[in-house]
Amino acid sequence: MYITQVGAECTPVAKVGDLGDVIHGLSRALAEQGHQVEIILPRYDCLRSDLIEGLHRAYEDLQVPFYDQWLSCSIESGYVDGIHCFFVDPHSDHRFYQRGRIYGEVDDPGRFAFFCRAGLEFLLKTGKQPYIIHCHNWHTAL
Secondary structure (H helix, E strand, C coil), X not given: CEEEEECCCECCCECCCHHHHHHHHHHHHHHHCCXXXXXXXXXXXXXXXXXXXXEEEEEEEEEEEECCEEEEEEEEEEEXXXXXXXXXXXXXXXXXXXXXXXXXXXXXXXXXXXXXXXXXXXXXXXXXXXXXXXXXXXXXXX
């Protein structure tokens, strides 16, 4: 089964609390059972890139609607403990994930609403059709 996990954290590359452990552990357990698992995460400036194998640009100029404008993103790809991960990296003055931390910003609802839309646009534009899209916690509730 093809499963895409969407979340704000994944241990060990982006961890604040237990959510990172859940996404990492569940992804590994599903992969060990023979499922194809991918994870979509924001590309934080505080991301532990040194723990991502084969990190590279996988998609250029993904156009994502945000209010009355379209924002350009790139998507980076790599492996975290053998799990294929995609990292949403928006190129805008909003600096959504370029703040030195994962949470605690006054505009967190907007930052993660954008992330939800970017994840869906990425799946659409790449033709990926997961059997399950597992959205974790309030960050991906939209």
